[in-house]
Amino acid sequence: MIFYRVCKITDIPVMGSRIVNLGPESAALFRLYDGSVLAIENACPHKGGPLSEGIVSGNSVICPMHNTRVDLRDGTVEGPDTGSVRTYEVKIEGEEVWIRL
Amino acid sequence: MNAKTMERTEKRLVMIGNGMAGMKAIEEILKLAPSTYDITIFGADRHPNYNRVLLSRVLAGEMAAKDITLNNEDWYRERGITLHLGKEVSEIWRGQRRVVASGGVYADYDRLVIATGSSAVILNIPGQELENVLTFRDISDCERIKEASRRFKRAAVIGGGLLGLEAAGGLVDLGMDVTVIHDQMHLMNMQLDKTAGEMLKASLEKRGIKFRLSTITTEILGDGSVGGLRFSDGSAIGCDVVIQAVGIRPNKTLAERANLYCNRGVVVNDYMQTLTDPSIYAVGECTEHRGKTYGLIAPLFEQARILAYHITGHGFKSYRGSVVSSKLKVSGVDVFSAGELKGASPEDEIYYTDRGGGVYKKLVLRDGKVSGAILFGDTNDCTRFFQMMQDEVDVRGERPALLFGNPMSGDTGHSGPASISMMAPSTVVCGCNGVTKKEIVDSIAEGGLTTRHDVTKKTKAGGSCGGCIPLIEELLVSVLGSSFMQRTKGEPICDCAELTHEEVKKEIRTSRLTTVRRAMEVMGWKGEGCGTCRPAINYYVQMTWPGEAKDDPFSRHVNERLHANIQKEGTFSVIPRIYGGAATPDELMRLAGTAKKYNVRAVKITGGQRIALLGIRKEDLRSVWGELGMKSGYAYAKALRTVKTCVGNDWCRFGTQDSMGLGITLEKILEGVLTPAKVKLSVSGCPRNCAESSIKDLGIVGIEGGWEVYIAGCAGVKARVSDLLCAVSGREEVIEIAMAYLEFYREDARYGERTSAWVKRVGLERIKKSVVDDAGERRRLKERMDECLRKRKEDPWEGPDSEEVFSAPIEITPYGGP
Structure with a gap:
């Protein structure tokens, strides 16, 4: 697991996302309204929906497939149901976004 | 006085009373603004806050006192609340903003909440001092009654209202011989009419309860302890225990001593502030609002939420009184009542009576709307009727069928039998998510859930197509009793705000709100909004201010953001417009060519007479659209979808009108208009109706010499056959309508x-009036549609959509950079 430089912070739309792929791994980088950037595995634990396409609300994202709500900070499902996705460490240096994969 | 309040950084909130209404207010305040107040609570009772609604279950021995505790002492501690239990407040010193309680305890406040509740009314008759003369109001009463039932056999309950009958039911379950004495002609006269009251009496008599109606008690007899009751006609009965349940009286003495204006209760304004002192609020059974006092839980919770909103500075919502409903909680007896008991004239009442089967239903109408309901024996429809009352649905068109079950539940094979009580625990209620009746009932009973939203959040039931929502609501009522229907007038838009859709729309118009973010700021939204409210606000601002409002792509579902429907494995579908379902060979060749070039996984003729290319990757969407050179079919949007047509009189030997021509014209006029939900049209050339106009949002049927216009049909989860709006002679009139x-x-x-x-909610008549009968109103509506069409955005497949929503994944290689 090492940090990769992936993009500028402005490359991620506010309350939107970017996908980062490394081999078979796919992470979704989210930029929240407060400016922070968080990254989780880009597959909903419910049926594998692309969380990157979900609506961001507070610290959560709502899966576009069946409305599962996932906490971006720790990857846990807030409901309905239970479960979790992986989270990835993110750091921001100047304008650059780095992710640990 | 504790140290915390001395060195305060927060404002000090003191509450007198530790009951359900007050604690609901505290919970709401903590939810809205956890750190605004430093909170101190005085409770005269030694018991922590408990669920009074379930007292009769405790009496019946079905639950223990600890089972109905709502907030234990840890709860207060964890939230930093100072709790003084067993301390009765004796004075409010308004000048110093201080309350003084027994034992010299006091607390200073910036805001004070009076939530002192109510007490049982004690009859002014001799014998009150005798042992075993009891009331039925709190846990201590329950304990005393249970204790008495172990030693004695005969009980008399004075009062045949809701509380008296619940007490009587509990006493019978404890094995006592019970007589209910009521001074009116029939039972529950505040909630029921004569017929229902008589049927209730017969049903309770079968359970072993005896009655003395139209009987006034004049004396409690006995020597030291109760021996009997004497009545105004001189007769008497023998009994060992007397329970007085003749009503409740707001506890207002403390407020009166502090010179706060009181009438029957502590008088409050629409924000739950006392009239005399705006820094003092009152909530619950001790209050009087617009001349009314309330004793049922739903209105008190409503008051609590309004109070919380106002006291935390989210002052949008005001309390305008409640429509109350009540449901008797005696096992084996189903009684529901809400609103008016009697119509202004006999024409305003609808009945169903089956004395043999023990079922009675009565609806009271006022101005074509349901204003009251009494249900006996079969209360399955209580939620539906209560909702109709709150939403003020016009039901004139439905009169013949009103009393005969809910057409919206159980008619699509999604939800099984309409009567939930007959449903087996393993029956699937929510077909989309596979949730059974048992799972829902357990989540309500064990999870303490009280709203449909909570159930959906916990179990997913009702979260997808929504077809089972009426059933979930019935399950909520059956588990909790109707008193837990916490709905205010119209449902709030979501959990992020207490405002209804109507209030949000009004505010967007009056305050000229043109962005989602600004609208949420002005309306005091909690947090950033969610997947329910943000798309709604995004629609409302654009609908209200066409051309001026700014669309927020991140307040849209992915389908609308990317102008394509997401499929189960994360790819998308592309469905271009094929006006009226009539394609040209060129279009078909381009469709085929594009499908081949991008190696699409499937080509499907859709239900709306169009062609879908399936399995397109997000990053290919824009080049596929470019290749096709066709307009977006909006198959992903809340907008005009498809206009289905038959071939019409150009080709068909039965055709009387040019259905294809009109369909294509309508589709070209209306494409790109955003609507609250998807809209499907069809035009058929003759009454054989091959384009299925009877199940479309707008269905047009050609007849000899004109057209019929049908509206509000739907073939989806809740199928509905359309209503005839009007018949007109010319094409232009069809278009205008x-x-x-x-x-x-x-x-x-x-x-x-x-x-x-x-249409089901607002009534066909209202739409007819504006769209058909009133030519001026129709013209104004059409002009507003014209304006919206002038200002609509260009086709999203051609438009300069921002790069950011279509960005490709960032590919990184191990040990390299991006």
């Missing part, structure tokens, strides 16, 4: 509400 109708729908319906649900 279509435009006026859809504009009315755009402005009036709630976001996400199909025309079928909308």
Whole structure:
């Protein structure tokens, strides 16, 4: 697991996302309204929906497939149901976004 | 006085009373603004806050006192609340803003909440001092009654109202011989009419309860302890225990001593502030609002929420009184009552009576709307009727069928039998998510859930197509009793705000709000909004301020953001417009060529007479659209979808009108208009109706010499056959009516509400009036639609959509950079 430089912070739309792929791994980088950037595995634990396409609300994202709500900070499902996705460490240096994969 | 309040950084909130209404207010305040107040609570009782609604279950021995505790002492501690239990407040010193309680305890306040509740009314008759003369109001009463039932056999309950009958039911379950004495002609006379009261009496008599109606008690007899009751006609009965349940009286003495204006209760304004002192609020059974006092839980919770909103500075919502409903909680007896008991004239009442079967239903109408309901023996429809009352649905068109079950539940094979009590625990209620009746009932009972939203959040039931929502609501009522229907007038838009769709729309108009973010700021939204409210606000601002409002792509579902439907494995579908379902060979060749070039996984003729290319990757969407050179079919949007047509009189030997021509014209006029939910049209050339106009949001049928216009049909989860709006002679009239109708729908319906649900809610008559009968109103509606069409955005497949929503994944290689 090492940090990769992936993009500028402005490359991620506010309350939107970017996908980062490394081999078979796919992470979704989210930029929240407060400016922070968080990254989780880009597959909903419910049926594998692309969380990157979900609506961001507070610290959560709502899966576009069946409305599962996932906490971006720790990857846990807030409901309905239970479960979790992986989270990835993110750091921001100047304008650059780095992710640990 | 504790140290914390001395060195305060927060404002000090003191509450007198530790009951359900007050604690609901505290919970709401903590939810809205956890750190605004430093909170101190005085409770005269030694018991922590408990669920008074379930007292009769404790009496019946079905639950223990600890089972109905709502907040234990840890709860207060964890939230930093100072709790003084067993301390009765004796003085409010308004000048110093201080309350003084027994034992010299006091607390200073910036805001004070009086939540002192109510007490049982004690009859002014001799014998009150005797042992075993009891009331039925709190846990201590329950304990005393249970204790008495172990030693004695005969009980008398004075009062045949809700509380008296619940007490009587509990006493019978404890094995006592019970007589209920009521001074009126029939039982529950505040909630029931004569017929229902008589049927209730017969049913309770079967359970072993005896009655003395139209009987006034004049004396409690006995020597030291109760021996009997004497009545005004001179007769008497023997009994060992007397329970007085003749009513409740707001506890207002403390407020009166502090010179706060009181009438029957502590008088409050629409924000739950006392009239005399705006820094003092009152909530619950001790209050009087607009001349009314309330004793049922739902209105008290409503008051608590309003109080919380106001006291934390989210001052949008005001309390305007409640429609109350009540349901008797005696096992084996189903009684529901809400609103008015009697119509202004016999024409305003609808009955169903089956004395043999023990079922009685009565609806009271006022101005074509349900204003009251009494249900006995079969209360399955209570939620539906209560909702109709709160939403003020016009039911004139439905009179013949009103009393005969809910057409919206259980008619699609999604939800099984309409009567939930007959449903087996393993029956699937929510077909989309596979949730059974048992799972829902357990989540309500064990999870302490009280709203449909909570159930959906916990179990997923009702979260997808929504077809089972009426059933979930019935399950809630059956588990909790109707007193837990916490709905205010119209449902709040979501958990992020207490405002209804109508209030949000109004505010967007009056305050000229043109962005989602600004609208949420002005309306005091909690947090950033969610996947329910943000798309709704995004629609409302654009509907209200066409051309001026700014669309927020990140307040849209992915389908609308990317102008394509997401499929189960994360790819997308592309469905271009094929006007009226009539394609040209060129279009078909381009479709085929594109499908081959991008190696699409499937080509499907859709249900709306169009062609879908399936399995397109997000990053290919824009080049596929470019290749096709066709317009977006909006198959992903809450907008005009498809206009289905038959071939019409150009080709068909039965055709009387040019259905294809009109369909294509309508589709070209209306494409790109945003609507609250998807809108499907069809035009058939003759009454054989091959384009299925009877199940479309707007269905047009050609007849000899004119057209019939049908509205509000739907073939989806809740199938509904359309209603005839009007018949007109010319094509131009059809177009004008279509435009006026859809504009009315755009402005009036709630976001996400199909025309079928909308017309069912507001009534066909109202739409007819504006769109058909009133030519001036129709013209104005059409003009507003024209304006919206002038200002609509260009086709999203051609438009300069921002790069950011279509960005490709960032590919990185191990040990390299991006």
